[in-house]
Amino acid sequence: MLRVKYLGHYSMVRGMRVEEISLDAPTTIRKLLEERLGDALDWDQTIVLVNGRPVSPDYKVKDGDVVSVMPFIGGG
Amino acid sequence: MHGWTGRILRVDLNRLEHSFQKLDGDFARKWVGGRGFASRILWEELEPGTDPLGPDNELIIARGPLTGLLAPSSGKLVVAAKSPLTGGYGDGNIGTTASVELGKAGYDAIIIRGRAPRHSMLVVEDNKVSVEPAEDIWGLDTFEAERRLRKTYGRFAGILVIGPAGENLVRYATIISQEGRSGGRPGIGAVMGSKNLKAVVIKGSGEVPVADKKELVKTATQAFRDIKHKPNYEFWMRQGTMMTVQWGQENSVLPAYNYSEGVFEASESMDGYAMERVKVTQRGCPNCNMTCGNVVLDEEGKESELDYENVAMLGSNIGLGDIRKIAVLNRLADMYGLDTISLGNTIGFAMEASEKGLLEEKLEWGDYERVRELIGEIARREGLGGLLAEGTRRMAERLGGEAYKFAMNVKGLETSAYDCHATPGMALAFATSPIGAHHKDAWVISWEVSTDRLSYGREKAAKVIEHQRIRGGMFESLVTCRLPWIEVGLDLDYYPRLFKAATGISMSLDDFMALGDRIYAQIRAFWIREYGSWDRRYDQPPAKWFEKPLTKGPLKGAKLDYTRYQGLLDHYYDLRGWDTRGIPRRGTLRRLGLEDVAEELDRIVGLSE
Missing domain, CATH: 3.60.9.10 (Aldehyde ferredoxin oxidoreductase, N-terminal domain)
Known part of the structure; x- marks a missing residue:
């Protein structure tokens, strides 16, 4: 089981803040998120963390991972 | 004109x-x-x-x-x-x-x-x-x-x-x-x-004259429309800067317990979603279509206008995780006319000093009732409040010993709400901000955590300067809010166009960047003249981030490296055309049209060529 946390407007795009996903086959962050966020996903303005640490879109997710996907923000 | x-x-x-x-x-x-x-x-x-x-x-x-x-x-x-x-x-x-x-x-x-x-x-x-x-x-x-x-x-x-x-x-x-x-x-x-x-x-009953009203209306209308169509606009209108609580928690930069940690166990009860549950209205500044003042009903049933900085500083940083109680403290700070960032810092500092036995009075983390009273005592300078009214630099001097090591300020101004144990670039931004440790001039964390966040490379110094030029130079002089650009991504090219329409004068973005450099050199000169001397010790982040590693969260063990930070600061000085003391070189001042500043500074500190 994999947990994906959607932050900011990605929670609105996906219609949920947290999603639990059963992995049938190994997949990359890129594929996982593009399938779920579609065109709304802007890689240049997005940070993806796995278990609290940044990863590249080619990272292969595995059972037990917690993925957090969030937009760049400005910090006021 | x-x-x-x-x-x-x-x-x-x-x-x-x-x-x-x-x-x-x-x-x-x-x-x-x-x-x-x-x-x-x-x-x-x-x-x-x-x-x-x-x-x-x-x-x-x-x-x-x-x-x-x-x-x-x-x-x-x-x-x-x-x-x-x-x-x-x-x-x-x-x-x-x-x-x-x-x-x-x-x-x-x-x-x-x-x-x-x-x-x-x-x-x-x-x-x-x-x-x-x-x-x-x-x-x-x-x-x-x-x-x-x-x-x-x-x-x-x-x-x-x-x-x-x-x-x-x-x-x-x-x-x-x-x-x-x-x-x-x-x-x-x-x-x-x-x-x-x-x-x-x-x-006022008059009108500011503008050079080309038609063009101003056209450009501004386009810009307002662009803002509304940005992908994150809708979410921004819900939470504004309050989204940063969850964001900061995920990225281990949410200050907790006087910046000892970058994560807080009760962050969910003070984040943007917690705020939305008690939100009653929204306020904004004139001419804004992305208003960010989220007004909530606080614990005492009164309205309090929240944003990220005051929630993090009067919340996680003092060990308090209840949004409605935090809102009371924020409202009191506004009523007394206190800066919430420095207030959360001085209280956090006092709590840590108390924990270490350096204060007579016992002040526990998250003690809402005591903090609620203390804010009034600070404003009136009564008892312990008189000490806290002085800010963390002077508090540390009074307490002596090791207290300076957890006084979270740069040049005396307390740090804004970002923990920098694991973000050297943001630590540099605090250390070189022209008013002391404030986030308004350069906020590079988003970019930094998306790259190699623990590195100290030249590109980080360059990124800090890029932000300082735009945010601290252009926006602070135009004077408009930076948030349309930084928060929802409005194209920066709008600003030279708006400026041209308003003033009739052409200034490119590069010209605005040069303006930023001129202002930075001018402000630096002011500090040097006031302090009577200058060296790099004034451009250092607080000692805690170098000495006490994070003990919680995914970045447990992380802290800044002193030697590598000096290398990062060297890059910064070099890119700015300042010498290794942090003083603008003669040629830099000349290039920026500040010959008179060069002459005066040379008499005080001797300028490098």
């Missing part, structure tokens, strides 16, 4: 006199407005060593050539003075109708000098300027004082007030407007209090 009103109002409170000064065209083009004006005027007019709380300090209230015009989020103004907290240059930015009224009344800036013989307020109605008695509102909190003034001057008057904190010269007292808009972190409210000035009321 277009975009500018072409006039400055000077007020001498010693003599209760005022005069109108023509704004010089060359000066306006060279310094643009807001911070640009303030930094240059303070350099030209203050004697070195001026007591920041004495009559000779100048309080400057300044607009820029886009302020109050039809342009995205243009309802902002800059307040500046020599800072009683840092002893260097200090300024802040407030979103208020006073910014619009200032232009309509026909002024680009008000420069206030002297000290009124009794409690007073300044009333500016177009060409009519008077200093009026303010005995009946002296001592009132900022909300009540403003409500009383509105009865006399009407709901559209621009009003800036100080609270008891400013009156009692708390070193991080701010100026407040519209019951919750706060600006001037480095004690600009205390400067106002030292002048016996409770309020400034501004009403």
